[in-house]
Amino acid sequence: MAVPRRARAGSWWLAGWLLLLPVAGGTAEPPPDAQGRVVDRVVAIIEGRVLSLSELEFEARVALVQRGGVQALEAPLDDETLRGALEFIISQRVQVLNADRLQAFPAEPAEVEARLEAFRLKIGGEAALARFLTRNDVDLDGLRAVLARGLRAERVLDSRIRLRAQVGETEIRRYFEQHATEYPADYETVRDVIRDKLFRERYAVLAVEELAQVRASAQVRRVAPFAREARR
Secondary structure: OEOOOOOOOHHHOOOHHHHOOEOOOOOOOOOEOOOOOEOOOEEEEEOOEEEEHHHHHHHHHHHHHHOOOHHHHOOOOOHHHHHHHHHHHHHHHHHHHHHHHHOOOOOOHHHHHHHHHHHHHHHOOHHHHHHHHHHHOOOHHHHHHHHHHHHHHHHHHHHHHOHHHOOOHHHHHHHHHHOHHHOOOOHHHHHHHHHHHHHHHHHHHHHHHHHHHHHHHOOEEEOOHHHHOOOO
16 A cells, blocks of 8 residues: 655655655565574664664654554565665654754654654554564654654754745636636635645745755665665
């Protein structure tokens, strides 16, 4: 099943290539060692910091579940999904590293706890959360760290593009006149609906452009075969 297509701004946070990818297919498992144990591996080095396959898979699952893909809790993640997730995570981490240098965009503990509670409810409660964390060998603080990074990355992105995504009255009126058959009500009744639609669409485009620039300007080395294929 594919994750639903969405284009969101601010707290909606666009991650287009990740949201459109199917969460199915063969996994990209690391090779076993001589004793048959699964060995983690490096998939990328982001600004001198290592990202392992287990971290990538865990953060991909968290991001997909937050955006409605609850099947990502257990479904295998194929190379296509991991490539998209890698670009998403590179963008997040570089944005937060830049924010750290400026000591900007902190995530308040109460906000992180609210996201944790929303995640817990989305996957089915405390027992389901415990199973998810155990399966991925991550503790609750590890999940909090991922949620906090996501929250901060959203704010960094929003600070850069929200003003540019604003829609003027002339644009709204023009759209209404060009799509009058779609809006049987009068202009004043539908103006806010159209404004929101155009804002979201513009925000989505600007977000993709901004995140591409973030990744292009960062010092990133993609190591795993599927990861190297993600370079654009």
